[in-house]
Amino acid sequence: MNIREGAALAHIIIVGGGAGGLELAVRLGKRLGKRGKARITLVDACRTHLWKPLLHQVAAGTLDSHADEREYFALARSNHFHFRLGRMLDLSRETKEIYLAPTLDGDGKELLPQQAIQYDHLVLALGSQTNDFGTKGAKENCIMLDSLKAAERFHQKLIDQCLRAQTQQQTAGTGRFTVTIIGGGATGVELAAELHMTTKILSNYGLVNFDPEKDLRIVIVDAAPRLLQMLPERLSAAVAKELRSIAIEIHTNERVIEVTQEGVALASGQFIPSGLVVWAAGIKAPDFLNGIDGLESNHLNQLIVKNTLQTTQDPAIFAIGDCAACPQGEGLPNVPPRAQSAHQQASCLADSLCRLLEGKSLQEFHYKDHGSLVSLGNYSTVGSLMGAIASGSVFIEGTLAKWMYWSLHKHHQVAVNGWFHTWLSTWAETIDRVRNPRIKLH
Incomplete structure (x- = not known):
């Protein structure tokens, strides 16, 4: 036209x-x-x-x-x-x-x-949106982490459970509160690390009866042979090693057949009692x-x-x-x-x-893979960069990877808000980190 x-x-x-x-x-x-x-x-x-x-x-x-x-x-x-x-x-x-x-x-x-x-x-x-692949009980008993409303609902349930632990003295045999994350992709992996970090911080805000090491169990379940199946194997191995070092359980090659109010049933016959289940296993x-x-x-x-x-x-x-x-x-x-x-x-x-x-022909789209980054909260960030050398990829971790992960969000902010407003908002974020608690407590 x-x-x-x-x-x-x-x-x-x-x-x-x-x-x-x-x-x-x-x-x-x-x-x-x-x-x-x-x-x-x-x-x-x-x-x-x-x-x-x-x-x-x-x-x-x-x-x-x-x-x-x-x-x-x-x-x-x-x-x-x-x-x-x-x-x-x-x-x-x-x-x-x-x-x-x-x-x-x-x-x-x-x-x-x-x-x-x-x-x-x-x-x-x-x-x-989240794809539960028709798994029995998934819609009724899982939080699908694909919207802001769902994320806020999950956070409120997590805080409520921590408050219960604070006000109720646990008796022997009560067991730990288990959060099961179905899906070992980037969302599931990053959520597991953030949860572990959150509960450690919570225990420093006066929740003396809540011990994250004793009272919380975080489990990741995935049907694939390894975490982050679509990403390079070296990156997957580094992430799994880091998660296990902070006592996060990983169950790969395990297919979920049913989710109930009591927990998650696996095809192998194992049952994981769960107080909170998040589905992050696929999209459609x-x-x-x-x-x-x-x-x-x-x-x-x-x-x-x-x-x-x-x-x-x-x-x-x-x-x-x-x-x-x-x-x-x-x-x-x-x-x-x-x-x-x-x-x-x-x-x-x-x-x-x-x-x-203007009456001209359309351009063809050519995708350029710039690599992948996975953040494990304050513990680590790992990733692979594509195109950094003549062929193949470069594995990165630590401070450089954290900086690059942070820059991805800033790149999006610049595209939407422009350089000046992004610069202002970055300073505001820095001030808020000093003024506010490290995690949201409500």
Whole structure:
């Protein structure tokens, strides 16, 4: 679509305000919205944004979510795009409309009615949700760590249990409170380390009856042969060694067959009594995307896209991030569902949409794997960097790895907030660490 003077502005709708969707909205707002070349609208079911890789810190209490959340309405105003509150239900390719479910207030009353919004170009950046693979009892008895609400719920349950230990003298045979984490990927591993660190700090805040070494048991269960199965074996071995050194139990090659109120049943016949169970074993795109209005999708509900990030059945609809099945090349797996993937796709698609409105061809997306980093709280950070040498990867750990892990979050903040606001917020975080407790106690 070429831009002509006096013609109606092209309307680009981005559904999903995660890492990829928000970065794309900010880029397009600055390049198109600010100059009156297109109308940019971001749609999300939540009013605030939190970088998803931080959820395990919110759950453990080492990060106060309110300090890192950003209001979509404020971001829209400062970055020249529009924000619509709502959860996408469906779309019509024929009329080029998306449909949003009614939004309810805290009392369950209708706040916003069902909405229909027309688009010229649609970008689906809906991210992913936890995939329990149909495991019996998982939905009812696990916390799925895929949203801010779930992370805060987990944290509250953890604090409640610590308070019980403080006020109730345990009797012999009562046993330890067990947190079982199903999934040995980055989320499960990082959560386990953060939990261990959190409970040690809690015992220093006057909870004299709570001894994390005696009263808390942390268990990781994974069906794969090793932790971090998708990452280099050396990195996996280093993480497992560090976790075992702080008494975290690791059960690999163990498939969960049922989760009950009492604990976790494994295919091997073992049963792990558990007071709190977190499911972090797999992801899938939202269910409603599966075959939505004839678009091609896979078994994980991801929309299948071309190298241009366009869906295979409709050139006006794009998908990025975890909800997209994006090819890397013949014989290679799809682009992995990581924050760096969403960031790279947002950057590429911003350029492509600007080119499209100028009547030029779309760019092809080429994923560049920059490596992986896994944080184990204050204990350690390990990772592998790709492209640092002519071939292969470089294994890093310790202070350098911690600094690089921290810089990933800052890179996202710069993309969304700009250098100056990121610099200010970093100083504010430093002051808060001195002023506030090291963990959230409520």
